[in-house]
Amino acid sequence: MTAIDAFLVTTPTETAPVPPARVPARITRAPRAHQPEPTPQAVRDEAHDPTSPELAGRLAAARAQVAARYGVTARRADTVAPQVAAAVAAASDLPRSVLDVQLGHRSVRRFLPGPLPPSVLPTLVAAAQSAPTSSDLQLWSVVAVTDQARRARVADLSGGQDHVRDAPLLLVWVADVARVRALAERRDTAVHATGYLETTVTAFVDAALAAQNAAVAAESLGLGTVYLDGVRDRPEALGAELRLPRGTAPVVGLLVGRPDPARAGRVTPRLPQAVVLHHETYDTARQLRPLAAYERRMAEFYRAEGLDGGWVGRVLTRLRGHGSLRGRERLRSALAALGLPSW
Numbered sequence: 001m002t003a004i005d006a007f008l009v010t011t012p013t014e015t016a017p018v019p020p021a022r023v024p025a026r027i028t029r030a031p032r033a034h035q036p037e038p039t040p041q042a043v044r045d046e047a048h049d050p051t052s053p054e055l056a057g058r059l060a061a062a063r064a065q066v067a068a069r070y071g072v073t074a075r076r077a078d079t080v081a082p083q084v085a086a087a088v089a090a091a092s093d094l095p096r097s098v099l100d101v102q103l104g105h106r107s108v109r110r111f112l113p114g115p116l117p118p119s120v121l122p123t124l125v126a127a128a129q130s131a132p133t134s135s136d137l138q139l140w141s142v143v144a145v146t147d148q149a150r151r152a153r154v155a156d157l158s159g160g161q162d163h164v165r166d167a168p169l170l171l172v173w174v175a176d177v178a179r180v181r182a183l184a185e186r187r188d189t190a191v192h193a194t195g196y197l198e199t200t201v202t203a204f205v206d207a208a209l210a211a212q213n214a215a216v217a218a219e220s221l222g223l224g225t226v227y228l229d230g231v232r233d234r235p236e237a238l239g240a241e242l243r244l245p246r247g248t249a250p251v252v253g254l255l256v257g258r259p260d261p262a263r264a265g266r267v268t269p270r271l272p273q274a275v276v277l278h279h280e281t282y283d284t285a286r287q288l289r290p291l292a293a294y295e296r297r298m299a300e301f302y303r304a305e306g307l308d309g310g311w312v313g314r315v316l317t318r319l320r321g322h323g324s325l326r327g328r329e330r331l332r333s334a335l336a337a338l339g340l341p342s343w
């Protein structure tokens, strides 16, 4: 059983009776005197029983977390973020740590058919909104696309990748100064800085941090994800498809679904730390020797995947320019057309 299956089975619904909280959120119970110690399975069963005090305790703790995130009372947690507290409570005994999830990351491009549980989307958005945001500006939005026909159109606009059609959920992360401009207009105030490159960069960074929080959350639930930078191939056309208002631009897409276990990808080796980590000051000369070893490892890795060449060749091909970015070389003018002049 994968984590998402456990999540599916054990996520309590809003209609389940929720007794008042009486125990700590985590299962740390000592056995009572004269009673045999419960088996781990029995503990799990009790924790997943919607009437159990264990689950009630978890739910109370999760509601408190959601309430703090959205600045409301715990009683309003399920209103402001429906299903999120239940999902957080159900996920609290998933077996993998955050580091397990991060180090085990691999992009997933083959998904099982079928929709995701309804609690997944609000849970991923709550995780995304929990990311830090520059000056608390929150200059991002996200468009969730589940409609098959729209995903097919987005696929056509973003390089024609099959997994855009196959994944049940596409999240398009959007840099968004439209909201601030609307607020400024209502107060009859100018916000010239929304046209600066600095603000565009801030919005892109904010959106990327939010997206990655959602990606880690999805992977922690046993779901698979892959980013999609094809959303910047034809940003104006994609903006029209998603009805993005002026002052917004697509940053990156994130596909989410159940990984097809028969076609699971491998962990892709990264550059040695000696290449990317510099102590105190940047050291160019030290990079070259470990890069050569990495190149040999990657050529082997790609060969095992049925691909020719190594990492260096791929990077150079990708960044050679003259069309290698499928239209993204004109991003600056596209941003200007979308109302983000980026001076």
Ligand SMILES: Cc1cc2nc3c(=O)[nH]c(=O)nc-3n(C[C@H](O)[C@H](O)[C@H](O)COP(=O)(O)O)c2cc1C
Pocket (backbone or CB within 6 Å): 105, 106, 107, 108, 109, 161, 226, 227, 228, 229, 230, 252, 265, 266, 267, 268
């Ligand atoms: C911003 C961004 C955009 C990406 N866009 C695509 C994409 O359009 N299509 C795709 O198949 N993978 C895409 N990827 C996934 C990368 O190809 C992948 O992360 C990289 O090859 C390393 O593999 P790994 O994620 O399995 O470690 C993207 C990743 C990032 C971070």
